[in-house]
Amino acid sequence: MTADTHPDLPAPNSEATIGFIGAGNMASAIIAGLISANWPAHKIYASNPSLPKLERLTQKFNIKTTQSNQALAEQVDILVLAVKPQKLADVCSQIKSVDLSHKLIISVAAGWPIQRIEQNLQQQLAVVRTMPNTPAFVGEGASGLFANSRVNQQQKRITETIFNAIGTTSWIAAEAQMDTVTAIAGSSPAYFFLMMESMITAAVQAGMSEKTAFELITQAMKGAATLAQSTPNKSLEQLRKEVTSPGGTTAAAIASFKSNEFEDIVRKAVDASIQRGKELGQLN
Numbered sequence: 001m002t003a004d005t006h007p008d009l010p011a012p013n014s015e016a017t018i019g020f021i022g023a024g025n026m027a028s029a030i031i032a033g034l035i036s037a038n039w040p041a042h043k044i045y046a047s048n049p050s051l052p053k054l055e056r057l058t059q060k061f062n063i064k065t066t067q068s069n070q071a072l073a074e075q076v077d078i079l080v081l082a083v084k085p086q087k088l089a090d091v092c093s094q095i096k097s098v099d100l101s102h103k104l105i106i107s108v109a110a111g112w113p114i115q116r117i118e119q120n121l122q123q124q125l126a127v128v129r130t131m132p133n134t135p136a137f138v139g140e141g142a143s144g145l146f147a148n149s150r151v152n153q154q155q156k157r158i159t160e161t162i163f164n165a166i167g168t169t170s171w172i173a174a175e176a177q178m179d180t181v182t183a184i185a186g187s188s189p190a191y192f193f194l195m196m197e198s199m200i201t202a203a204v205q206a207g208m209s210e211k212t213a214f215e216l217i218t219q220a221m222k223g224a225a226t227l228a229q230s231t232p233n234k235s236l237e238q239l240r241k242e243v244t245s246p247g248g249t250t251a252a253a254i255a256s257f258k259s260n261e262f263e264d265i266v267r268k269a270v271d272a273s274i275q276r277g278k279e280l281g282q283l284n
């Protein structure tokens with residue numbers, strides 16, 4: 001056996017059992033991605049305190065569900081911690097008696113450092129800390145991944161397989177950067193939604209129908225992102241300048257953004273998110 005193989009985990013070919021503690025938004029998005037990627041439904045488990053969310057997942061995907069986190073933790077090869085950071089200590093105390101040493105632990109919780117997860121579970125474990133985002137619901141997620149030193153290559157590949165099912169994945173070199181990943185990728189869809197909401201409000205005030213404004217604005221945002229991704233030889237600044245005719249309409253809007261310190265507003269928001277991530281990682 002090499003360091004890259006693990007006796008209890010099959011190759012990353014959807015053969016392992018995977019269980020989600022917490023059957024909310026992120027768990028549902030990842031489960032939907034796994035099902036689309038042909039992960040067998042009978043190898044996917046979810047646990048949650050309230051039944052309706054479990055029933056919805058069973059109806060939609062025919063996965064296995066339980067209200068017992070402990071039973072789920074005992075059953076699966078890959079355990080995904082998908083509860084709010086404020087609930088993670090409770091979950092850890094419910095499952096710490098389970099021997100997790102041969103399992104891969106994946107956390108999607110904001111803030112919580114891997115070391116704190118291990119401390120709360122009272123075990124040294126192979127843990128991947130991840131930060132996906134809600135565009136995962138449409139297969140367009142962006143997930144940052146960080147593995148501790150106990151995670152082997154096979155476990156890294158299986159983590160990539162899971163998160164590639166909901167979008168793109170980027171391995172992050174230092175765990176300290178995970179709060180930044182949260183600020184710029186986990187949380188950022190909300191910033192873009194706020195931007196689009198604000199633009200729709202402005203367009204409606206200028207007399208346009210909300211429907212037309214929605215169509216134009218969402219497509220413009222999607223198009224700008226696609227253009228940036230498909231033109232790697234041009235910087236974002238260059239792309240921006242190509243829109244901005246001297247003395248034109250864009251220049252007027254950009255000047256207004258700048259005079260209202262848009263860049264400073266964005267920097268402060270990202271810093272606030274990073275700071276909150278650090279706090280969530282320490283809250284009891």
Ligand SMILES: NC(=O)C1=CN([C@@H]2O[C@H](COP(=O)(O)OP(=O)(O)OC[C@H]3O[C@@H](n4cnc5c(N)ncnc54)[C@H](OP(=O)(O)O)[C@@H]3O)[C@@H](O)[C@H]2O)C=CC1
Nearest residue numbers: 022023024025026048050082083084085108109110132133
């Ligand atoms: N939403 C997002 O955009 C992103 C979220 N995350 C992270 O993902 C995690 C989950 O967030 P999200 O899916 O949005 O949250 P949700 O509230 O949608 O899901 C959390 C789920 O956990 C359940 N839950 C609560 N207590 C327990 C418990 N003791 N045992 C098992 N399940 C429990 C809740 O059940 P009930 O509702 O019945 O109480 C709920 O279904 C968070 O840690 C968050 O930081 C990461 C990236 C993006």
Ligand SMILES: O=C(O)[C@@H]1CCC=N1
Nearest residue numbers: 110133182186187188
């Ligand atoms: O707002 C939050 O705390 C979570 C983490 C990233 C997105 N939602």
